[in-house]
Amino acid sequence: NAAIASGIHPREYTLANIARMKEQLGSLGVLYDWSKELASCDPSYYRWNQWLFLRMWERDLAYRKKAPVNWCPGCRTVLANEQVVDGRCERSGDTVELRDLTQWFFRITAHADRLLAGLDGLDWSERVKTMQRNWIGRSEGAEVDFPVEGLREPLRVFTTRPDTLYGVTFLALAPEHPAVEAIASGSATPSPKAAEIRAFAGRVRKESRLEREAEGAKKEGLDTGAKALHPLTGERLPVWIANFVLPDYGTGAIMGVPAHDQRDFEFARAMGLAVRPVYRTEAAPPDPAAMTEAAPHGGVLCHSGDWDGTPNGPEAIAKAVATIEARGAGHGKVGFRLRDWLISRQRYWGTPIPAVHCAACGVVPVPDSELPVLLPDDVQFRGAEGNPLEQSEAFLKRPCPKCGGEARRETDTMDTFVDSSWYYLRFLDPSDSTRMVDPARAARWMPVDQYIGGIEHAILHLLYARFICRVIQELGLVSVEEPFARLFNQGMITKLNPKSGRIEKMSKSRGNTVSPDELIERLGADSVRLYTLFLGPPEKEVEWSEEGVAGAFRFLGRVHETCSRAFALPEDGPAGPQDTPLSRLRHRTIRRVTEDAERFHFHTAIAALMEYQRGLAEALEAGEETPAALRESARVLLKLLHPVAPHLTDEWWRNSGETGFLLEAPWPAFDAELSRPLRVELVVQVNGKVRGRLDVERGTGESDAVAMARDDEKIRPWVEGKEIARAVFVPDRLLNLVVR
RNA sequence: GCCGGAGUGGCGGAAUGGCAGACGCAGGGGACUCAAAAUCCCCCGGCCUCACGGCCGUGAGGGUUCGACUCCCUCCUCCGGCACCA
Numbered sequence: 032n033a034a035i036a037s038g039i040h041p042r043e044y045t046l047a048n049i050a051r052m053k054e055q056l057g058s059l060g061v062l063y064d065w066s067k068e069l070a071s072c073d074p075s076y077y078r079w080n081q082w083l084f085l086r087m088w089e090r091d092l093a094y095r096k097k098a099p100v101n102w103c104p105g106c107r108t109v110l111a112n113e114q115v116v117d118g119r120c121e122r123s124g125d126t127v128e129l130r131d132l133t134q135w136f137f138r139i140t141a142h143a144d145r146l147l148a149g150l151d152g153l154d155w156s157e158r159v160k161t162m163q164r165n166w167i168g169r170s171e172g173a174e175v176d177f178p179v180e181g182l183r184e185p186l187r188v189f190t191t192r193p194d195t196l197y198g199v200t201f202l203a204l205a206p207e208h209p210a211v212e213a214i215a216s217g218s219a220t221p222s223p224k225a226a227e228i229r230a231f232a233g234r235v236r237k238e239s240r241l242e243r244e245a246e247g248a249k250k251e252g253l254d255t256g257a258k259a260l261h262p263l264t265g266e267r268l269p270v271w272i273a274n275f276v277l278p279d280y281g282t283g284a285i286m287g288v289p290a291h292d293q294r295d296f297e298f299a300r301a302m303g304l305a306v307r308p309v310y311r312t313e314a315a316p317p318d319p320a321a322m323t324e325a326a327p328h329g330g331v332l333c334h335s336g337d338w339d340g341t342p343n344g345p346e347a348i349a350k351a352v353a354t355i356e357a358r359g360a361g362h363g364k365v366g367f368r369l370r371d372w373l374i375s376r377q378r379y380w381g382t383p384i385p386a387v388h389c390a391a392c393g394v395v396p397v398p399d400s401e402l403p404v405l406l407p408d409d410v411q412f413r414g415a416e417g418n419p420l421e422q423s424e425a426f427l428k429r430p431c432p433k434c435g436g437e438a439r440r441e442t443d444t445m446d447t448f449v450d451s452s453w454y455y456l457r458f459l460d461p462s463d464s465t466r467m468v469d470p471a472r473a474a475r476w477m478p479v480d481q482y483i484g485g486i487e488h489a490i491l492h493l494l495y496a497r498f499i500c501r502v503i504q505e506l507g508l509v510s511v512e513e514p515f516a517r518l519f520n521q522g523m524i525t526k527l528n529p530k531s532g533r534i535e536k537m538s539k540s541r542g543n544t545v546s547p548d549e550l551i552e553r554l555g556a557d558s559v560r561l562y563t564l565f566l567g568p569p570e571k572e573v574e575w576s577e578e579g580v581a582g583a584f585r586f587l588g589r590v591h592e593t594c595s596r597a598f599a600l601p602e603d604g605p606a607g608p609q610d611t612p613l614s615r616l617r618h619r620t621i622r623r624v625t626e627d628a629e630r631f632h633f634h635t636a637i638a639a640l641m642e643y644q645r646g647l648a649e650a651l652e653a654g655e656e657t658p659a660a661l662r663e664s665a666r667v668l669l670k671l672l673h674p675v676a677p678h679l680t681d682e683w684w685r686n687s688g689e690t691g692f693l694l695e696a697p698w699p700a701f702d703a704e705l706s707r708p709l710r711v712e713l714v715v716q717v718n719g720k721v722r723g724r725l726d727v728e729r730g731t732g733e734s735d736a737v738a739m740a741r742d743d744e745k746i747r748p749w750v751e752g753k754e755i756a757r758a759v760f761v762p763d764r765l766l767n768l769v770v771r
Numbered sequence: 772g773c774c775g776g777a778g779u780g781g782c783g784g785a786a787u788g789g790c791a792g793a794c795g796c797a798g799g800g801g802a803c804u805c806a807a808a809a810u811c812c813c814c815c816g817g818c819c820u821c822a823c824g825g826c827c828g829u830g831a832g833g834g835u836u837c838g839a840c841u842c843c844c845u846c847c848u849c850c851g852g853c854a855c856c857a
Contacts, residue, residue: 100855101855109855110855111855111856112853112854112855112856113855113856114855114856158775158776159775161774161775162774162775162776162852165773165774165775166774166852166853166854168774369854370854371854372854373854373855375855376855377855378855446855446857447856447857448857451857485851485857486775486776486851486852487851487852487856487857488852488857489775489851489852490774490775490852490853490854491852491853491854491857492857522776522777522850522851523850523851525850525851533850534849534850535850535851536850536851538856538857539856539857540856540857541856565783565784565794565795566783566784567783567784568784571776571777571784572776572777572850572851573783573784574783576782576783576796578782578783578796578797579782579783579795579796579797580796581796582795582796583795585810586795588809588810589810592810634783634784634785634794634795635784635785635793635794637794637795638784638785638793638794638795639793639794640794641794641795642793642794712790714789714790716789716790716837716838718837718838719836719837719838720838721790724790756837757837758837759789759837759838761789764789764790765789765790765838767789767837767838768837769837769838
């Protein structure tokens with residue numbers, strides 16, 4: 032899209048942006064080992080996407096099937112969901128159609144159970160692990176077959192509640208379900224409603240997934256006229272098509288239990304279908320006519336043959352599965368919400384999928400010896416001719432690798448998530464032209480010790496990367512199953528988007544980004560670094576504002592002033608006593624900064640440094656500390672501040688007569704005893720309300736504290752003449768007197 | 772709608788069962804200066820009070836606890852994800 036808008040070839044555009052971003056990282060003083068740099072648009076990288084694809088194809092982990100896409104007739108191209116606004120193309124305004132295209136998929140569902148189990152051993156936040164677990168969506172239930180009159184194949188449904196089987200009053204199919212067409216055409220004679228069925232199914236399939244899935248959405252349906260037989264009772268049940276039934280969850284067909292499922296209930300009420308409760312909490316089940324919503328699963332089963340009286344729970348489900356299996360009507364089954372990963376893109380700027388279409392041999396893989404399949408250059412980007420790869424004669428023409436006959440190259444390219452699913456392995460040696468990754472290097476370095484990424488990647492990228500790692504492990508290139516041992520998710524930077532008028536995440540595609548160049552020019556890289564880290568905790572989202580950036584600049588000025596004064600003091604002289612107020616402050620600050628930095632809380636580390644700078648300035652003023660202690664304290668200030676403001680601190684360090692680079696100076700150590708104060712303020716509460724404070728020696732015991740509190744003139748009026756029923760004492764922090 | 776998260780002074784935030792508002796920004800007052808800028812010092816949640824001090828206050832309501840910003844329940848608002856933005 033950027034290439035179309037700017038008229039610049041995507042390669043040129045991408046490489047220019049890489050160069051610019053490297054420059055910006057450099058001007059911020061961010062250090063990387065650029066000898067390990069890679070670009071996923073470089074053939075030396077994407078050839079391994081193709082190699083991996085071929086290995087997955089061999090293992091049946093890559094396959095083709097039909098899937099609906101958003102099609103803009105004006106642009107003659109497929110649109111991303113994001114490019115569809117109110118059912119129209121964002122660029123041309125044309126009404127978007129849903130079209131079925133045969134597309135390539137990765138069979139991530141084959142690993143669903145292992146991807147779920149693998150989460151347990153990861154040092155990731157529960158937040159992200161919960162999101163992944165829910166996305167994979169494991170549920171235990173059963174598949175049940177319902178014979179349909181006039182059809183050879185029974186209808187198979189998946190249900191998580193086989194215990195409610197006696198409550199089924201209808202079956203419903205996704206409009207995409209093959210049985211829809213089977214019912215319309217009929218086994219002997221076409222259904223009298225064939226035209227109606229086809230029209231309804233066609234219309235619903237055009238609705239977006241979001242519309243269909245929404246719980247509050249309008250329930251739409253059509254009775255096909257076909258009848259299914261209840262596998263246990265033999266009752267004849269109507270077979271409907273319903274918009275809320277999704278083709279790729281379960282089997283694409285559901286058994287309707289309106290009495291105990293809210294969506295089924297709404298559908299039944301809208302369509303005038305029967306409601307039959309099979310759980311009761313009272314002596315009798317609720318009266319269906321009086322129900323206004325589905326009844327929860329609870330109480331005991333009723334109207335359910337010999338399951339009657341079984342309480343809601345695993346036992347009821349187990350009993351139901353046993354009966355269903357004994358009657359040959361189905362079997363217990365674990366279901367997943369996870370769907371296979373659609374990797375096909377009908378776009379130019381991606382990794383070409385290494386396949387050839389031959390009229391005689393079908394879809395044939397490109398041999399490894401011919402990789403990489405390169406993106407051609409003889410293409411135009413005008414935005415109205417669909418996938419540019421289809422214009423390139425040189426690219427399209429390729430004899431069949433199998434029979435040598437005339438054939439045509441696959442024009443789909445891969446989702447860029449394929450690139451990002453294994454790039455961390457390529458950093459080990461991006462120049463290796465003989466293999467994707469060297470197993471010896473991988474064995475030495477993997478897994479990634481600490482991965483850092485935005486929370487917006489909590490599900491898709493992180494799940495795809497975990498899946499691809501397992502595939503690469505099966506290929507014998509890495510020994511680990513999980514790529515990222517520890518994960519830290521930074522929150523997003525948000526900012527007002529003038530286009531939408533809303534506060535949104537800052538991103539290229541939304542166009543609300545801020546360039547650091549101007550700020551660096553005005554206040555220097557160290558001020559920008561300091562301010563950015565001081566904004567707030569990195570795991571939370573922060574709204575961008577430049578309000579406080581001048582304060583960072585001022586603080587650095589104060590550090591310079593304080594250190595200059597300290598380093599102007601004579602160098603020789605006695606060290607002086609170990610235990611002074613400044614020494615305690617110094618040890619306490621080293622501890623706070625070290626501990627805060629270890630949990631990535633740079634904002635509180637910087638706050639500690641601000642307090643420390645003020646304390647040091649006051650000590651310089653008071654003149655009670657030795658020059659050696661003051662100089663040492665200034666050295667510690669520069670070292671602790673160095674990771675945040677490396678340029679200035681290093682310069683001040685060397686200007687002060689210190690030798691070497693500050694980066695090489697060791698991180699200061701703290702003494703645990705000296706990092707704590709001698710005296711503490713003990714808060715005294717009476718009945719939970721703060722009534723006074725006692726200045727006590729650290730380690731003061733409960734009985735001494737109670738005695739001092741009783742004596743204190745501020746506290747006495749609150750306890751005088753009352754009985755102390757209880758005292759809660761937290762050493763060095765608090766004393767709570769509960770009085771009557 | 773579903774899954775996940777967040778909500779604390781004018782603003783960014785601190786405190787993860789124990790002093791609510793550290794640190795900073797903005798604002799007000801003062802010092803320095805012929806003046807300004809820069810710098811430094813003081814004040815800075817609300818209400819009552821001359822003051823000492825008291826009461827209220829962490830999105831709303833309820834609960835657990837000696838004690839709740841923190842834990843539990845219900846609700847509201849905002850943000851992220853929802854499979855083609857990556």
